[in-house]
Every structure is written in C-alpha cells, then in structure tokens.
Amino acid sequence: METELKHIVIAVMGVTGAGKSHFVQRATGADVEIGHSQASCTHEVANFDLIMPPYHVHLVDTPGFDDSFKNDAEILDGIAEFLRQVHDQRGKLSGILYLHQITDARMRGSALKNLTMFQKLMGTRALTNCVLVTTKWGNVDKAVGQAREEELLQDARFGWKNMVANRAQVARFENTSESAIRIIQSVACLRECVPKLTEELCYDKKKLKDTAAGRVVIDTLKEQLADKQAEIELTKQQQAQALHEKDTEYAKQMQEQRAVLEAEMKRVREGQVLMEQRVEEMRRTSEARALEIRAAEKERRKHSTKRTVGRWVGGILGTAAIVVTGGVAAPLVLGAAAVAEGVYHEEKVDDRNKLDRLHAAA
Ligand SMILES: Nc1nc2c(ncn2[C@@H]2O[C@H](COP(=O)(O)OP(=O)(O)O)[C@@H](O)[C@H]2O)c(=O)[nH]1
Ligand SMILES: [Mg+2]
Known part of the structure; x- marks a missing residue:
C-alpha cells in the first residue's frame, strides 16, 4: 500500500517553546523530545513520518532562530540544507506551519526575529502554502486569546496581516491529534511550493x-x-x-x-x-559528513563484534581455568573479567560520543 501513497513534506517552524515538537508528537504519536524549560530541545531539522492516506507526510520539526546552543547562521544553514535536499530529491513541499503561542501577552524580541526570518525565508508566493498556527489555547482565558489573535491579524507590525493578505491561512491548534491532523490536511492537498530561500539558493545560485x-x-x-x-x-x-x-x-x-x-x-x-557557502559547497559538506558518519558507524560495528568475540573467548578460557584449578583461579578470573568489562565499556562510550559529535555536526 505504501508505494501508492504520495510523499509530501510539511515543515513546522516558529520560536523556541511555541510547541513545534509537541505538535509533531500529537500529529504522529512519535517519541519527540519536548522542551520543559526555556532551553531549546530541537537543535537539528528532524523528520517524522505520518501515514495519512493518500499521503505519506514527512513532518519536519525545525529549531527556532533563538536556539540556546546554535547561532542564527547554524540554524539558517540547517534549514537551507533541508530545503536544498527537498528540492534535489524532487520532494513535494506542500506546507509550512508557523507556530505562535497565544499565551504571549507581548511579541517578544525572539518572536519578532523568528517572524522576520520566516517572511524572508518564504517570500510572497509560498505563503499560499503557509498556515499561521496559534498554540496553547488551554493556557489562556478564551476572550484574552481571541483579543490577542485579533491584534496579531490587525497590527501591521507583526506581519500576519500582510501574510494573510497574501493567502496565508490562520488556524488554532486545540492540543489534540485531530486538531493537528486537520491543520496538516489543510495544506496536504495543495500544489507544492518553492520558498524564496530555495529559489535564491537552487535557481539563482546565491551564497x-x-x-x-x-x-x-x-x-x-x-x-x-x-x-x-x-x-x-x-x-x-x-x-x-x-x-x-x-x-x-x-x-x-x-x-x-x-x-x-x-x-x-x-x-x-x-x-x-x-554564510559564504554556495549550494554546491553545502552539498559537498553534507556528503562528506554523511560519509564520515557511515565510516564511524562501520568502525563501531567492527568494535562491537570484536567485543562480543572477546567476551566469548574470555568466558570459555576463564571457565576452563576455574574447572582445571578446582576453583582456585576463580577470584583471579573474575577480577580479570571485571577489568576487561570496564575497558569494553569505556571504548563503547568513546565510540558513542564520537558518533554523537558527528551527528550533531551533520
Ligand atoms: N497546553 C499546551 N501546552 C503546549 C502546547 N504546545 C506545546 N505545549 C508545551 O509547551 C512546551 C514547549 O513545547 P515544545 O514542543 O518543546 O516547543 P518547541 O520548542 O517549539 O519545540 C512543552 O512543555 C509543551 O508540552 C499546547 O498547544 N497546549
Ligand atoms: Mg522543539
């Protein structure tokens, strides 16, 4: 059945804490890391699958331009790389959901910055495929929320008015799976869009x-x-x-x-x-990183096979020594096994750290 499904990509953007990962979790049921403090959790662009016949949706969680660990250049580079891959693999970018928490009484600096970046990334034409989604309605008095929503739509400083005039949709996320799916459905059927950043990088070949x-x-x-x-x-x-x-x-x-x-x-x-990179250089960098990750994974598998064989051989020899010496060698054998296990563990942690570093850089 899977082969008959139409693959589409929907990106989720917005300020840290707006509820992007939570939305993705509600929509897909996947085990998404959700932030419970001001520090951001999603540092990388991450794909989650949602089977929603006739679509196989690739729901993409993105970090906000106010990440506590990455600077704006790294965030933009990650988003640019994602858009480049969607374009190169002829992926169909059907929608972009921009999340905003209605609990914010005032538009904070980070929220304004994210909105500016969002508008610069999308340009005008792709706005047809954008939904401005308000979240956390359960945490605010309904009348207060409605007044804030109205202000967002009327006050030209926030950019929503202009985006809606250019056919962006507006929706409320009601914190349920059904609500998330409804929002996704509202863009799934649209013709694919090409954000301004994709145009600039992939067609105009800009840095x-x-x-x-x-x-x-x-x-x-x-x-x-x-x-x-x-x-x-x-x-x-x-x-x-x-x-x-x-x-x-x-x-x-x-x-x-x-x-x-x-x-x-x-x-x-x-x-x-x-920021000096051109799209060809981005491709080379990401290919080089992918190769590095594959090599590190191969190395890790090799080590783990060696460790398993080592444990078996050690176990057989140790048991034989205990039997032959009538138990006299038991403390010695057990001591040696403990030391070997410690070494194996350290090696494993080293391998894991190396891989984590490569994944984080990719
Ligand atoms: N009540 C309520 N809480 C939400 C909603 N969306 C997100 N949250 C909470 O807000 C916090 C930040 O959410 P998260 O998804 O990590 O934000 P992200 O940084 O945009 O990915 C978490 O504690 C979520 O559980 C919502 O619609 N309603
Ligand atoms: Mg997140």
Whole structure:
C-alpha cells in the first residue's frame, strides 16, 4: 500500500517553546523530545513520518532562530540544507506551519526575529502554502486569546496581516491529534511550493549570505561580533586592574570569562564562514559528513563484534581455568573479567560520543 501513497513534506517552524515538537508528537504519536524549560530541545531539522492516506507526510520539526546552543547562521544553514535536499530529491513541499503561542501577552524580541526570518525565508508566493498556527489555547482565558489573535491579524507590525493578505491561512491548534491532523490536511492537498530561500539558493545560485534571510543573519552576526569584542576588551581591562590590586581571584575569574567569550566569538566567525557557502559547497559538506558518519558507524560495528568475540573467548578460557584449578583461579578470573568489562565499556562510550559529535555536526 505504501508505494501508492504520495510523499509530501510539511515543515513546522516558529520560536523556541511555541510547541513545534509537541505538535509533531500529537500529529504522529512519535517519541519527540519536548522542551520543559526555556532551553531549546530541537537543535537539528528532524523528520517524522505520518501515514495519512493518500499521503505519506514527512513532518519536519525545525529549531527556532533563538536556539540556546546554535547561532542564527547554524540554524539558517540547517534549514537551507533541508530545503536544498527537498528540492534535489524532487520532494513535494506542500506546507509550512508557523507556530505562535497565544499565551504571549507581548511579541517578544525572539518572536519578532523568528517572524522576520520566516517572511524572508518564504517570500510572497509560498505563503499560499503557509498556515499561521496559534498554540496553547488551554493556557489562556478564551476572550484574552481571541483579543490577542485579533491584534496579531490587525497590527501591521507583526506581519500576519500582510501574510494573510497574501493567502496565508490562520488556524488554532486545540492540543489534540485531530486538531493537528486537520491543520496538516489543510495544506496536504495543495500544489507544492518553492520558498524564496530555495529559489535564491537552487535557481539563482546565491551564497547563503546574499539571500534575503542570510542578510538578516549577517547583520546579527556583525552585531554579535562587535558586542563580544567590546566585552573581551572590558574583561582584559578588569583583569589588568585586578592584577594591579593583587586580587588574583578576580583576575582569574576575568581570564575564565574571556576564554568563554573568545570561544563564543570563534563560533560567530564560523557562522560567518558558513554564510559564504554556495549550494554546491553545502552539498559537498553534507556528503562528506554523511560519509564520515557511515565510516564511524562501520568502525563501531567492527568494535562491537570484536567485543562480543572477546567476551566469548574470555568466558570459555576463564571457565576452563576455574574447572582445571578446582576453583582456585576463580577470584583471579573474575577480577580479570571485571577489568576487561570496564575497558569494553569505556571504548563503547568513546565510540558513542564520537558518533554523537558527528551527528550533531551533520
Ligand atoms: N497546553 C499546551 N501546552 C503546549 C502546547 N504546545 C506545546 N505545549 C508545551 O509547551 C512546551 C514547549 O513545547 P515544545 O514542543 O518543546 O516547543 P518547541 O520548542 O517549539 O519545540 C512543552 O512543555 C509543551 O508540552 C499546547 O498547544 N497546549
Ligand atoms: Mg522543539
């Protein structure tokens, strides 16, 4: 039956905490990591399958442009890579759901930034396939929620008015699977869309930094770089002053703070390098990462086979030694087994960490 299903892609976007992963969980029943604090959970673009005849929906959870672990360049790079893959594999991008929590009394800075990025990513034409979805209605008085929804639709500063004028739909998520499915159904049947970012990268062959969304990120990175430089300068002065006053404890604190700031500055610079990529380079980078991951997985499997064989051989020899010595060698054999198990465990953790690092970078 599966072969008869039509494969479509629907992306879920919005600020951290808007309820993207929760929505995906409600729609698919999958074990999606949901955030219960301000720190974001979804750092990578992640695909979840939903069989909804006649469609096989690839529901794609994305991180917001306010992630606590990744900067805007890394987030945009991840989204750009996802859009490039959908385009290259002739995937049908049927819809983009933009989630906004109705519990927010005021549009926070991060919410405004995400909205700006969303509009830059989509452009105008793809808005036909966009749904502006409000969430968390259960956590707000209905009349208050309705007033906020009205404000979102009327106040031109929020961009919703313009998006709706350009055929974006509006929906309320009622925190049930049926509600999630209804929203998905409202875009599943639409003709596929090509977001502005896909157009810019795949047809106009622009570098990420020259796209509409990229330009916003470039400005943010420049500001962040200037801020970090100023902070580093300040810690240098404070460290010198502390040393002059022989306050070694405070001088040490300032040195540590500077090291953190320098590491952050390095990440911002790496972000700037990412933005210089063209779509061909993105492809090469992601192919190289995929190869690295495959090689690491092969290596891990090889190690795990070696470990299993080692355990069996060790077990047989150990038992034989205990039998031959009439039990005298038992403490020795058991001690050796414990040491070997410790080594196996460390190797396994090392392999796992290496793989996790590669997956995180991919
Ligand atoms: N009551 C209610 N809680 C929600 C809703 N959507 C999300 N949440 C909660 O909001 C928090 C953040 O959700 P999450 O899906 O991790 O947000 P994400 O960062 O956008 O992926 C979690 O505690 C969710 O359980 C909703 O529609 N109603
Ligand atoms: Mg999430």
